[in-house]
Amino acid sequence: MLLPIPWECDQVDQIRDAVVQVYDEFQQGIEPDACVARMPRAEEQGADGAAVLRSASSQGGRARHRGGAAFHAPGDWDALIAAFREHKLISGEIKPSTWHRVYRHHMNHVLGAVAVAAPPQNAKQLLEALARIWADKPGGRTRQIQIQSTAALLRWAVAERRLGEDWEPPQDLSVFVGRSRAAKAITTPLEVEHTLALVRAIPDARWRFAFQLMAAYGLRPEELQHLQIRQGRLWCTYEKVASRGKTRPRVLRMLPCDDWADGWRLEERFPTQELPPMQPGLGGGYVGHYLMNRPLWKELRREYEAKGEKLVPYSCRHGYAHRAHVICDLPPKVVAAAMGHSVQTHLAAYSRWCGDDVVDDAFAKAELRLGQGLRAQSSAA
Template sequence: MLRSGLRLSLAQRGTSSGWRVSDLRGRTRLTVDAAGGRHQVLLPIEWAHDQADVIRETVLAIHSAHIDGIPLDRAIAAALASDEPAAEPTAEQAAGPIDWPELVERFKARKLSSGAIKPRTWEAVYRRRMAELLAILASKKPPTNPRELLEAVTARWSDQPGSRGRQMQVQQAAALLRWGVDNGALPVEWAPPLDLDPFVGRKREGKTITTPIEVSHILELVEAIPDARWRFSFQLLAAYGLRPEELQHLQLRGGRLWCNYRKNTSRGETKPRPLRLLPCDDWAEAWNLLEQFKAQPLPPMRPGFGAEDMGLYMRRRRRWQELRQQYEAEGEKLVLYSARHGYAHRAHLICELPPKVAAAAMGHSVETHLAAYSKWCGDDVVDDAFERAATRLGR
């Protein structure tokens, strides 16, 4: 009732349709949908019926200032500063400046005592980033609000928008602030923005092109995988060009192995399909996968997380690590999908299957197939295809 009443009241007073308020852990959250994206901020106002007038007038003041051209952050700060000048100081304000090193130690103690992380995780993942955070807060002109702090911690990542390091720095800084506010160690004004994407940024470079795995490396990995269940999983990926998630959707039907996985894409839903070994893959025939499937159980994997679970297991295999480094040294990238890419590569280069046939065997559209695999069709591949065609035609 409070939410709907405020929405109607704000609309009647002239706020834009993209402005709304809601409850977040007992406090008022302001959400603004603008041309630049969605902005959310936690206001230091209790979400309660007796605060409805305060919430409404504060949001109207912010909206009025923003319409006049003042940036949203500054409009919010101005509205809150002029709201109740005679307000009593919070316990944190009365206690003086924030002791950030002590806050970090308390945050660490809670993380460890709750079992959320292990000591070695703190040392390997958190300690360096917390030290960088404290250095910024101890500078001559330290940040005075959460947005300034998040902007400061991303300064050294300015040329790496969207990078994993920048993402983790932002997330851990926000986690510290959020924990501090939730546990009363920080005033509510230090609550981090709910949307961290503007601080993380987006990668400018395109996706790294992953590489078809070579058959010799497939055979090496099969020999190097000690667990029969995971070894069988990798054999299925390599022999049938499966997506890792499809391992959990296999079924024997009419003496053939079928994949019942349905993937929703912009081009429609994929259909169940029978799995086929490529005519060139005699090494896969020797594995006798149909008989194995009847007797060999697959490893436990979480539904929807097949790629993550199998990826974790493979990253712990020494030979996989060595091959990844070898591929990277050659400017390429080895991932689980490299087994699927290898299937497509052999289907075209060795078996000379048309794209329509290869796409059907792999369970996706011709458009998806061409978009994903045409990148490997260099001049050498084209020349080889023309030579084979000439040979077939006797010219």
């Protein structure tokens, strides 16, 4: 490929502008040969040839900077999303199963939003188009994930100079997520008596064992597929990737207050007891589907909802955390390590259950401990 400009010292400006033009148009998907073919020959340029090239180059640069025109076509958005997926996986931010389970669905909505007669021309228009998909569910979790994942795509594309600055999404996405008009039910810890009743009511031995594991060790449903015996103890090898980092394998510990689970002999049974088959990355869906078909689970859900609470598979895990703090008096740092997440995540998730009754109980226990300590010191003196 040769530029139609003499390789002379007095042509430096023209050569520079021509190279910039080729670069800009290549970023828009135009092959360099095609770009050069459209340039005027040296004999056609005349005295103002440099100005012609600078004008073409600046127009291409503005088009790219103004709205990322190269990605208005759905095919180009396909390539952009594929590159974004590769970045997320290579960087370790997410696992392939997370892309398949969460991002893929929302990226398909992005492709649908740009594959219209008048596609969005900037970040605001795209986010507004996606928000309209769930216009009847302001503040909903699915709508929130759609907006957040799309914003992440756009920020990455702008940072990589694949889209122009008009595609930079705002930091505050609340206007696109919306605000729910309904009061949000709080997912609630499962009470011990309900845990035991559900164990008795589950007819399938495989699912009963799975439920016992979740209740006794505070497991995420997905973690049922990542258990193994190491040196006679039950371990979870699941690595959850989140914004605060990746969880590490951990030994599973039953709470000192949960003597009701001693008779289950979970570690002893694990090598031979079969668990229900589940597809990797979809453990939560499998557990939720099974429980929703259990009559007692449906009945308990109605009871919890009547109190403004919400019963979900994670309620087993919530119950573990609640007992660890309220009954066992374990500090957040210890409980977070036992459950396989950061202290920040733990506090954000479980501080919501710290009502006045919990605070009063904690103060009463602290007063009792201090009183016993002072009496012991007095006796020693």
